[in-house]
Amino acid sequence: MRGLKAYIWPAVEDGDHLRAAQLRIIGVTALTIVVFGGLAGALNFIANFERFALQAWLGLVTPLCVGGLPALARSRLSLRTTGLVTVGFLYLVLAGQAASMGGMAYPIVIYLPGLPILAAFLIGPRAGLGLGLLISATMGSLFVFRQWVPTPADWDINYYLLGWITVSLILLTLAASVVCAIFAHQMAAAGAALDEARRRSDAANDAKTAFLANISHEIRTPMNAMLGMAQALQQEDLDDGQRDKVETMTRSGDVLLRLVNEVLDMARIEAGRLEIVPQPFRLTDTVAMLEGLFAGQALEKGLDFSVRLSGESERVFIGDPVRIGQILANLTANAIKFTKQGHVQISLHADVPDETGQTRLTLSVEDSGIGIAAEDAATLFQPFAQAGSAEMRAYGGTGLGLAICRQLCELMDGDITLDSAPGEGSVFTAHIRVAIATGDAATATRPASGTDLSPLQPLRVLAADDNPTNRLVLRALLDSLVGTLCLVENGQEALDLLEAEHFDLVLLDSRMPVMDGIAAAQAIRKGEAETGKPPLPVYALTANVMPEQVAEYEAAGMTGVLAKPIARDALIATLLKHANDEPADRDTPPARFLAE
Incomplete structure (x- = not known):
């Protein structure tokens, strides 16, 4: 019927x-x-x-x-x-x-x-x-x-x-x-x-998307310098006072970066372009991320901060760990912000898998903060909405985080609920569905802390970026880690150097004069096809990270994308991935005459 x-x-x-x-x-x-x-x-x-x-x-x-x-x-x-x-x-x-x-x-x-x-x-x-x-x-x-x-x-x-x-x-x-x-x-x-x-x-949406992409690029470029230098300073021998100042800079930069990402995510949601990228992950990795991000903040406010795992949480799942972490990070940041004393408790529970190999994850964030009235909770998950009391508005914020959390939960076949009362704290509970990993995916593990960086020493890295500050950040982050670091100003100089020297990995900015990163990557892949050489790892190191831009990098043959501001851990993880590809016969190390 x-x-x-x-x-x-x-x-x-x-x-x-x-x-x-x-x-x-x-x-x-x-x-x-x-x-x-x-x-x-x-x-x-x-x-x-x-x-x-x-x-x-x-x-x-x-x-x-x-x-x-x-x-x-x-x-x-x-x-x-x-x-x-x-x-x-x-x-x-x-x-x-x-x-x-x-x-x-x-x-x-x-x-x-x-x-x-x-x-x-x-x-x-x-x-x-x-x-x-x-x-x-x-x-x-x-x-x-x-x-x-x-x-x-x-x-x-x-x-x-x-x-x-x-x-x-x-x-x-x-x-x-x-x-x-x-x-x-x-x-x-x-x-x-x-x-x-x-x-x-549609024209207005396209214009807005282009505007947001440009704003993202313009904001991420100076942020790359600030956060990159702050990460480089953290590697130095600093006294306690200096280290506290650097950590304050880093946390403030992370807050600004999260704000930029929330605005971009909201634009993607409105355009229907927000995507879930399934991959193997462990909830224990998520716990480590949360503790690293928020345990210090909670300690500064004198809060009891804890993360608990229950059910089938020790399994390896197939889902989007980045988006799951984003939901938990948003909820946890709000809980710490609105809690003056007491506790913030995060609970992660995985149900027993069903016959289809699917399971439900329950992500709960409980706090003893100021609480939310029922009339305010009704609109809390709408974009740009904040709880109506003057006390809550005084805490600031864009009102985008919870709206994005709701959309992400819905994209993962779930939902998000709130149980709260003024003065009695709040409990945000998100339910999402993920698959249970099997076979090789079930062996996915998180790299241990204190990773040995010695395999990076033989690496030869070529990076092209027209911004002198960005090149300075790359030098500060990588010069002491890799064996050879050559920095050039555009894609054409990178191609010229690749013809004369051997490199293990190439980093290309997407926007450069003379020849941009996309054209340079296409030229590299064309040359490899003509000569029969094995593919060289080529990564986009860029502030342009809208979905359609990432798709353009992939179409050009790039191996992956590293977003600016550069995250030192992500950069090192990328280098380690290719550190074992070292050929037995190495030529004389490339000259550094193009490095600054």
Whole structure:
């Protein structure tokens, strides 16, 4: 029954209400003709099969054929083409049957006034008017020249009454033609206005996306310098006071970076481009991340901070650990921010897997903070919404974090709830679904802390970035870790150096003069294909990290993407991934004449 309803009354797709209305008109018309036309055709078949076999069969089959009209309208043919085929076929069959048997006395002519309606909505207002005039002329001709129309001798026809029926049908046809033509014209005008509005909306969204991408790039570039240098300073021998200052800089930079990421995520959500990237992960890694990020903050405020695992939490799962960590980080940051004393407790629970290999993760963050009133909780998960009390607004924030958490939970087949009361704390609980890892994926582990960095010493790294500050940050982060670091200003210089020297890994900024990173990566891959050389690891080191931009890097043949501001741990992990690919015969180390 649901299938029949969807066939006759299709849902609106891609916001195109006009097309949905046209398809629904077609569906209702087809259903009406199939039911009533099929019944009339069956009665006519029984009564006239022996004398007019062909007409009887056509009268029976034609209404049933109309049942395929909705499917035809949704095919690759346009609605206009569908209308021309359908209306032309129906006119020829109906008029031909009437002209070959009984003329206006043949009950099948009752369907002719409905054809201008189909023509108006499927082909256009003018087609509806034109077909209305043609059908009116056809019916008039069938009555006027009735003596040339074959008619069964046993039909008792009152031609006076038949004349009035003919006039009535002609008037009905003309009226239906005019009314439907006017309505179809208004629908077309409304559809054009809707298309224009949609075009402007899409253009505005594209402009907003471009603006956000540019703003992201412009913000991430100076942040790369600030956070990169702060991470480099953390490697130095600092006294306690200096280390506290550097850590304050790092935490403040992380807050600013999280704000930039939230704005970009909200833009992706509105554009329908926020994606989940499944991969093997362990909840123990998530616990380590949370403790590293928030244990110190909680300790500074004198809060009891704890993370608990229960259920099947020790398994390896298949899901998006980055997005799961983002949900927990948002909820935990809020809990610490709004809690002056007491505790913040994070609970992670995994249910027993079902028969499909899926399980539900429950992520709960409980605090003893100021709490949230019921009337404020109703809008808390809406974008830019914050709890209404002046006390809560005084804590600041954009109001994007919880809205993003809700969207992420929904993308992972889950939801998020809140249990809170003013002065009694809050409990945010997120439910998501993940798969259980099997085979090789189940062996996924987190690199241990205190990783041995000695394998990086033989590495030869080439980096291209037109920004002197970014090159300075790379030198501060990598110069003491890798054996050779060469820094150049654009992609062309990187290609020239690659022709003369051997490197183990290349880092390319996406935006550079002379030759950008994308063009340089394409040239590297083209050269490898021509010479048969093994692929060189080439990474985009960029502040442009919108999904469509990342897809462009992948299409250019890049191995991966490292986002600015540069995260030292992510950079080291990337280098370690390729540290074991060292060839046995090494040439003389490359000169550093291009390094700054």
